[in-house]
Amino acid sequence: MLRSKVLIFCICLFVIALSMPHFAYAKVKNDITVTVSVSPESSFQTTMPFRDQNHFTKRLLRSSTVVASYNLHWIRATLTVKKRTYVYDHDGQLYEKEMPRRYVLGNDVRQRIEEMVKSVEAVHFAQAIPWEQVKKTLKRMEFGTVIDLETGQRFDVQRRAGSRHADVQPLTRKDTQIMKNIYQGKWSWKRRAILVEVDGTYFAASMHGMPHGAGAIKGNEFPGHFCIHFFGSSTHRRTEPDPSHSMMILKASGALAATIKGASPEELVGFFLTALHEHDTHTMRMTTDGFSLPEGLSSIESVRTSEIIIPSDERGPLLIEVPVRLTYIDREGGNFRRTWQFLLRREVPWDRWRIIAVELNP
Template structure:
């Protein structure tokens, strides 16, 4: 009798230990933010949210977190619409959850404000819920994007002959590279022929001078950078199927030839840091036109939208600026018209032609940012 009771007691203890172990394992790897409960299977259908950050709507590379928050769920279910959301630019953070079997999706600002994208209105949230969501958004964006470091500091973190991982912010494809040279930016080579193949696939299977936002990862640091994908110059790693090196720029880095900042690279550096819109919003009309030309040249629809404030099609295959910008004082202007000489390849042509593009820019006030309202090729 004593033996049977001991066995029974031992069985109960073992079952209890297995239950505790199961519960513990079910929580491993799930993010927790103060004020938000980790996702639990019993509440996943009713209070579970997914927060996603990616640099553009078409980007394959994204960072996400799952969490539950009963208060946020209740306030979103109440559907209290607040002020109109007038910003025409896209948000890089979305919040989704299931409501009665239907998926609901909202935009989220840096301050944790939830935007009903259909009604173009802000959702009314309590200060506590918005603050908790703001902390969650900022933490997730810090994990997704890179540090915006000046070239002088980035050069110390990535010394010559250091090896690191390069991640394309748009496609999410990554490969290994090594800094071989470069005093004003990093001259880099893929380590192996497999790495070279990945770099080429990022550019659609052909080497290209197009600038792309990248993350450079080394020793626990992630830096915001911009690369092109064209082999040129010296070659130092045999057998990697890459005849030369490619360049990676960082904040404030310059070209080795002209010793000048490359505007297209600087735009991509800020995109890799998650600061594209704040950066473009501070640009002068002339710098904004340069961004528009770079966007048209690369067929970058998001960049076109950032410069114009609206969706815009691309009707050229390539475009480069020829003329220098005039030195005009625009501090007291709300509108500006200027013509810029460019070389361009029309959409259905192969020959490069010289054209003039007439730009019309405006801003709402002297403190507001500039927008390109029209660009007509003559």
């Protein structure tokens, strides 16, 4: 008798379930995830899940494909769809990660991918707010949190001074240790892309990692202060923004690729040399078509000056040479003055320029 009642009860539940809407009993799951980071080597990533809308997955998987490979350093986001991994680049192209295959996307599929990627980028990056506006929030003696976009490590600081940029100090000994860890245990003038959070508001910024000048926070074991630059900031000696800080602010705002896409040949070479000075291999490769960089670049410690020698009437619509006279210091301290030859190409007149070769001793 008891067994019969249990059987009748189970049948009733089954009938009720069939009569209910699908979402009431289906297992809730996210079919798509999108991941964004500032570079392929970055351990700091933002991943967001999305539900399949308007049969997006089905339309994506039915898209035709062509044989093609992607540039690792031109990736904008990684998508996981039904356990398959794709990379989406800054040109709006979608590739299968493990196979040389590019998908020919319909406008509706591409638009959906753009919407998802932009949603994640809005969380991962921050806006490049002008310094004149930032300093009204990050006032003198105000506290903030620095977030390194490559490692995700964060530490607290206090702005103590600075008119053209923020002169800040780590709050505690622990904050100083975290900052030094970001620079692999050695203080450095090299710039890094960061976010600065003040009372829940995030700003795209750039910092260097060298204590200098005076410090006033006792017990933090930081011998001086360091500088944080925001959009429009400059050094104490110059009124124009520092190129290295400007490049890192573009990275922190997620706008570096778009800026590179619109760069002239001379501007593109400038980004390459700035990235070389900062030992930012990822940004250097963003300016190229993926060719192997000359081995001699790895021995350069810093680029001191560079002067682009504009060729006379030799510029073509698809191919151009840009000679550059520069001085630099190698890792052993030697000073050099050389002229390098950059070769740039674009496929069609409305395409972006790419560096396809660098000749160090022409």
